[in-house]
Amino acid sequence: MIFGIPIQAFLGQLLVGLINGSFYALLSLGLAIIFGLLRVINFAHGAQYMLGAFAGYLLLAHLGIGYWPALILAPLIVGVTGIIIERLALSRLYDIDPLYGLLFTFGLALVLEGVFRYYFGVSGNPYPVPPLLAGGTNLGFMFLPIYRGWVVVASLVICIGVWLAIEKTKFGSYLRAATENPSLVQAFGVNVPLLLTLTYGLGAALAGLAGILAAPVYQVSPLMGSNLIIVVFAVVVVGGMGSILGAIVTGYMLGLAEGLTKVFYPEASNIVIFVIMAIVLLVRPAGLFGKDA
């Protein structure tokens, strides 16, 4: 017992928090990468997450393509649609107020959500846990469904992998330099417009990957992204978008905070992240990892 709560329930909620945190981290990572370079807040990030989950669901339902190939294909599909959108539309908005990028991607999110609602309704569709990850294991102090453990590990690996790719590779150095001063990097002979396109594609693909990872945990539903994205915005405000690592760490932290709240004061679990956001705004307006206001 911890503070009068059975340890099983406590750890169970903590695990739920960690799972949610995994998705917060993955999504805010993608948002931070896109924002850093394109100065666009990608409102469609939630819709792209939903698109990833639906890509997996449709691949399975219509083509019999299972989880493992979908783990590659779904992000690829979402990434390619992202690239098309960037080329056709977003690239025209870079020279004007960044608020227009937010409004455009908001419209895009509405269209994507509307289309899937039209064809699939609002009720969720189950996506089976892949056989390799089915079942659970008894850790002695709690029962751990293997798929949930996999989600936590996979998202950690992806986050750290993306972070390393940005910090340690040549592509990453282009990305960081262009985030600081895009026109100088372009004057050096780097194809920055292409870099912007690829970065948006990468960010969208990350959202798609989060979506297919989430499919067996949550129901695959057209609305799965829109409520999530608002929470992720709060996560991003708390973390500040200056730092990639900051976005990741804040995502996990707030997921855990949400899980803990569910244990001690369930009524507030929906709003605890917003409350934390308000407190951070009072104490440190630039965000926990933000560099400037």
Next chain:
Amino acid sequence: MTDLTLREARGKSSSRLEWMLVALGILALVAAPFFVYPIFLMKMLCFALFACAFNLLLGYTGLLSFGHAAFFGGAAYFTAHSIKVWGWPPEAGILLGVAGAALLGLVIGFFAIRRQGIYFAMITLALSQMFFFFCVQAEFTEGEDGIQGVPRGFLFGLIDLHVPLNIYYVVLAVFLIGVFAIWRIVNSPFGMILRSIRENENRATSLGYSVANYKLAAFVMSAALAGLAGSVKAIVFQFATLTDVAWQMSGEVILMTLLGGIGTMVGPIVGAGLVVALQNMLATSDFPVTIATGLIFMVCVLVFRRGIVGEIYARVFHPAGSSKD
């Protein structure tokens, strides 16, 4: 959004033309219920006032709030509850709705003005979502059903609001008073300072204005007027539900303003009229409203950032300087 809001490009002759158009518009609204279904007109007027209130913030102060549903829907709840449960008269219910929205605006604005631009938008969205969750759980909002069957009652104990023409002219009067108030605010010294903040915040700060206070004041005024629209809507439709506090509603009011013309007096009214008409049309068809809304958003942002009225202004009243952006 300073790059395309209309500069005040109004010469004297065009100003006279404008007043004539305004007078014509008011006459049309007075005559309208004899030709068009009043409930539809009242819906338009409520949303038009909502959009004008929103535009006070976006168009004249340069702040994009993504959380105005909280004020609109929150006021609707306060008004509906006070009338239905406490038996308050409509005018007191509306007053409570406006005061409640102003208070909400004070709280949300207090946090949101600590950041600028895109962060401001995200913070207002997050805080209004928090209010949404509060409404989902609170007792007085009556949960998923919302507050239904709100009696319209008698305004000042005299005017029977169950009579369609009576309530229509009351709504029209509230709308005109609200828009007039916004017009006065925009053209007052206070409004000039707001615009200078929109044009260049740092310069306004260096001129000695406490920008934060002005922003907060504008935010509270905008919230209160949005609340006025929400309160009246609750009485007209006799209910208040979660739809009015959801983030989609915040998106809708942005769309109305963007479509009509950010930073123009008449634009949000035109935009609201069009969006409400479109929604009514689509309600009977198979085509989902969200797709239409989303598409209009994308098209407006890509090729039509001045909005309808902004575009007319640029071409008719100020054709020379319209080559910007």
Next chain:
Amino acid sequence: MNSAAPLLSVRGLNAWYGESHALHGVDLDVFPSETVTLLGRNGVGKTTTLRAIMGLIRKRTGRIDFDGKDLMRLPLHRTAHAGIGFVPEERGIFATLTVDENLILPPVVAPGGMSVEEIFDLFPNLKERRNSPGTKLSGGEQQMLAIARILRTGVKVLLLDEPTEGLAPVIVQRIGELLAALKKRGMTVLLVEQNFRFASRVADRFYLMEHGKVMAEFPVGELNERMTLLHDVLGV
């Protein structure tokens, strides 16, 4: 004078910052292996000329021919590949990149550039600090790094904007030595410089700018005869 064809030739170059018209028809030529300096007071358009040649200012008209290519038609990221390198006034060292990463950031556009080893031999300070963030270097070291990273790329022409600004005399002297060494290797340099004494040591030829255009042109040998004019225009 040089009898060869110019490597870089600019004719009737106009440029705008938004609505403000900054260049009013600049004409200039830079011949192979020459160091040419643009002189002029603040705000006459020297930096703007470099930025317009580089393509960093897109609102421009006129002709810019370089090594047989029409630079007006190239998108910004193709200009460097034609063989032009740019060192901006503010140096443009990236804070989130290490010294090493800053050094190898600009892509190699042609063979014949310096190798990283050669650069480290020339600038031992940079080698010592190769893993620190670029902006942790001193002002002089940052300027060295800004020039060094362009030398790696194998460009034929270096556009150098005020390399000595705000630096101690010792460092200025080192930059002078560096430019001399570059000239020996056959590098062509178009330099913008406020430090007249420095410019007079390194340049072969001068263009004097006023009000967004070139008002005079003369080789280093005529410097003494031109002092009255320079005094009037520059106040030196």
